[in-house]
Amino acid sequence: MSSRPFFEVVEPGLETCVQELPGRIGHWEQGFPPSGPADAWSFRLANLLVGNDRDAAALECQFLGPSLRFLADGVIAMTGAEMMPRLDGAAVALWQSLPVRAGQVLATGGGRTGARMYIAFAGGIDTPKVLGSRATFHMAGVGGVEGFAIKAGQVLPVGETAGPVMAQQILPAMRPPIETGKIVSVEVVAGPNDDWLGDAGAAGFLAANWTVLAQSNRTGMRLKGPSIAFAPRAYDKLPEHGQDPANILDHGYPVGGINIAGQTPIILLQDAPSTGGFINPFTVPSAALWKLGQIRPGQQIRFTPVTLDDAHEMRRRQDLICTASQALGPL
Amino acid sequence: MIYETPRFYPAGDRYIEVELGNEMSFDLNIAVHALAAAIRAADLPGVIELIPEMASMQISYDADRMSFADVCREVEQLYALSSGAGDIELDSRLINIPILYFDPWTEACIADYRSRVTDKTEDPELLCALNNLAGRSHLKRLHAAPEYWVAALGFWPGLCSLMPLDPRSRIVAPKYNPPRSWTPKGAIGIGGAITCIYPDRTPGGYQIFARTPVPIWDREQKLPAFRDNLALFRPGDRVRFIPIERDEYDYIEAKVSEGRYVHSVVDYQKFSMANYRTWLRKLEHAA
Numbered sequence: 001m002s003s004r005p006f007f008e009v010v011e012p013g014l015e016t017c018v019q020e021l022p023g024r025i026g027h028w029e030q031g032f033p034p035s036g037p038a039d040a041w042s043f044r045l046a047n048l049l050v051g052n053d054r055d056a057a058a059l060e061c062q063f064l065g066p067s068l069r070f071l072a073d074g075v076i077a078m079t080g081a082e083m084m085p086r087l088d089g090a091a092v093a094l095w096q097s098l099p100v101r102a103g104q105v106l107a108t109g110g111g112r113t114g115a116r117m118y119i120a121f122a123g124g125i126d127t128p129k130v131l132g133s134r135a136t137f138h139m140a141g142v143g144g145v146e147g148f149a150i151k152a153g154q155v156l157p158v159g160e161t162a163g164p165v166m167a168q169q170i171l172p173a174m175r176p177p178i179e180t181g182k183i184v185s186v187e188v189v190a191g192p193n194d195d196w197l198g199d200a201g202a203a204g205f206l207a208a209n210w211t212v213l214a215q216s217n218r219t220g221m222r223l224k225g226p227s228i229a230f231a232p233r234a235y236d237k238l239p240e241h242g243q244d245p246a247n248i249l250d251h252g253y254p255v256g257g258i259n260i261a262g263q264t265p266i267i268l269l270q271d272a273p274s275t276g277g278f279i280n281p282f283t284v285p286s287a288a289l290w291k292l293g294q295i296r297p298g299q300q301i302r303f304t305p306v307t308l309d310d311a312h313e314m315r316r317r318q319d320l321i322c323t324a325s326q327a328l329g330p331l
Numbered sequence: 332m333i334y335e336t337p338r339f340y341p342a343g344d345r346y347i348e349v350e351l352g353n354e355m356s357f358d359l360n361i362a363v364h365a366l367a368a369a370i371r372a373a374d375l376p377g378v379i380e381l382i383p384e385m386a387s388m389q390i391s392y393d394a395d396r397m398s399f400a401d402v403c404r405e406v407e408q409l410y411a412l413s414s415g416a417g418d419i420e421l422d423s424r425l426i427n428i429p430i431l432y433f434d435p436w437t438e439a440c441i442a443d444y445r446s447r448v449t450d451k452t453e454d455p456e457l458l459c460a461l462n463n464l465a466g467r468s469h470l471k472r473l474h475a476a477p478e479y480w481v482a483a484l485g486f487w488p489g490l491c492s493l494m495p496l497d498p499r500s501r502i503v504a505p506k507y508n509p510p511r512s513w514t515p516k517g518a519i520g521i522g523g524a525i526t527c528i529y530p531d532r533t534p535g536g537y538q539i540f541a542r543t544p545v546p547i548w549d550r551e552q553k554l555p556a557f558r559d560n561l562a563l564f565r566p567g568d569r570v571r572f573i574p575i576e577r578d579e580y581d582y583i584e585a586k587v588s589e590g591r592y593v594h595s596v597v598d599y600q601k602f603s604m605a606n607y608r609t610w611l612r613k614l615e616h617a618a
Binding site for chain 1: 342345346354380382391485490531
């Protein structure tokens, strides 16, 4: 396997980082979260467009994209949030393969719709793996490029391409429907700690519109809304569970868990802490996490309860969509 | 209490929270680790990874390979087998951590908090007052006496929750309110009945009274202990704190920065729950 320098970072954008699937697996018990793309659906489609394994390492751009100068000829693709990309000044489209030549500059701007755009490169980004993954966990400086988001002047390599890449697009029906309206509906499965809210508390939580706060990042999405009511067991508990009704004896934190930090719900995202002492009454299923990756501060979330069986079915459907035979069409 | 059978709660479509009880106790925590060891040994096809905690664990699973109901059934059977006899034996490394008690850096951190946030009792004095200790030397003697059990890891890479294996060294303290905005890297603290080592300069809430020059995680993997991993501890390890003076602290710190420090890790022992319980009973009789 040969790796070659493929692009230089001209402007890094806002915390633009290398991500990879399935992320950093097997070290969670020591406190290393899985990381990986916030919108895995768009991420995988970008890789399919350039002929990569759908889980190969690619760039995640957040709110404000980067500018890159290519050092060799190749093929790239962009998916996800519309960040108005221009190649040597000419507007180029998302959701399709894009040949680039050495010396050309890709410039991107602020996101118009959605929050995160993905840039995949034929061959896949080939930075060193740390604890088995290239995914960036920049809170602690693990993975990515020297542990962190990309910086101006850095040169990133790509791996060997599988073969020539055809001119192709993602069929419109297979693209994630990024919500641009005020209210975004996000599925949740009850548990693990829904019994700490009780029926009344859970009903109140699900009936509310929750505003996404600007103090959100890849570790968690903070929400503002009405006060949360708890079941009697949240008050009547052993002292080691803590003093706040939302406190529980330290336990594992699932990705997608809606963590009740006192009265502030924080949805635990890909870089969230592995454990902690607050309850998680609901969990966003894996197939709906992409929606969180594309929500902008100020939008509101309305949670829609689904069963565990529904959540498994959603995942299988999305998994099928993210395959070359389903997603790709001629350009 | 410790439940008769594990309780399973779905956490979305990829995770399961397994609760074995609802108290903070060594017996319950070792049941969690024994179950984690049994699950790993069984090598179940759809189980991806585990996060053992105080009284529970989180299982990551692949539902396309093993259903929620099948994971629960298998884990319940493993628990029945692993918890019955009371003669659990687990591989357990002993890791020696040199620490300087009442060091200038935690003292400065406490002074900073007292001047900027609230004029609380200094942490060592608070620990002495709450635990009926004669003074700092008594606190140091008591804290350095036992081996500690790595009951859980997490929140931040490498952050460990340590329980003293000798009940006579149990020291308790409330957490800071409000929390500290910073803590020196390597500070040793107590919150509830748990001792922790701060892996990095992070916010915190435990009462602090000592510091180690030895890193417990290193993203640059400079030292031999981090060749295969970025974090030192694994659940089920034991820790002993070795009191050192300032000159040795400086010597170790220099070796660490030169990349030549070798952590003291003893790796040939097992922890026997039966022997441990027998020893606890002897202590009770003697008291």
